[in-house]
Amino acid sequence: MEIALQYDKNNLKDSIRAIKNSIFFKERAIQQLKIELEKKENQLQETIYNLINVCKHKWEDDYIDSLDGYKLSRPIRYCAKCELTDCTNS
Numbered sequence: 001m002e003i004a005l006q007y008d009k010n011n012l013k014d015s016i017r018a019i020k021n022s023i024f025f026k027e028r029a030i031q032q033l034k035i036e037l038e039k040k041e042n043q044l045q046e047t048i049y050n051l052i053n054v055c056k057h058k059w060e061d062d063y064i065d066s067l068d069g070y071k072l073s074r075p076i077r078y079c080a081k082c083e084l085t086d087c088t089n090s
């Protein structure tokens with residue numbers, strides 16, 4: 001609604017057309033970004049799989065602090081060489 005107020009109220013038809021065009025191009029830009037994001041996520045997963053296959057993991061157990069200070073630490077298993085965790089791909 002605020003955007004609509006920026007347009008000339010005397011040319012309501014033109015204002016609506018301009019807003020609809022703006023919506024169209026923003027939706028298209030978002031769709032393109034989603035496609036690009038999905039491509040990057042796939043590339044990231046492929047890179048992680050490559051790391052999993054290449055590294056001769058040396059698994060170690062440790063504890064990490066919980067975000068809630070009053071709760072107990074959380075156990076974690078990680079590779080000392082590549083730093084993957086047992087929840088990297090979960």
Ligand SMILES: [Zn+2]
Pocket residue numbers: 055056057058079080081082083084
């Ligand atoms: Zn490793």
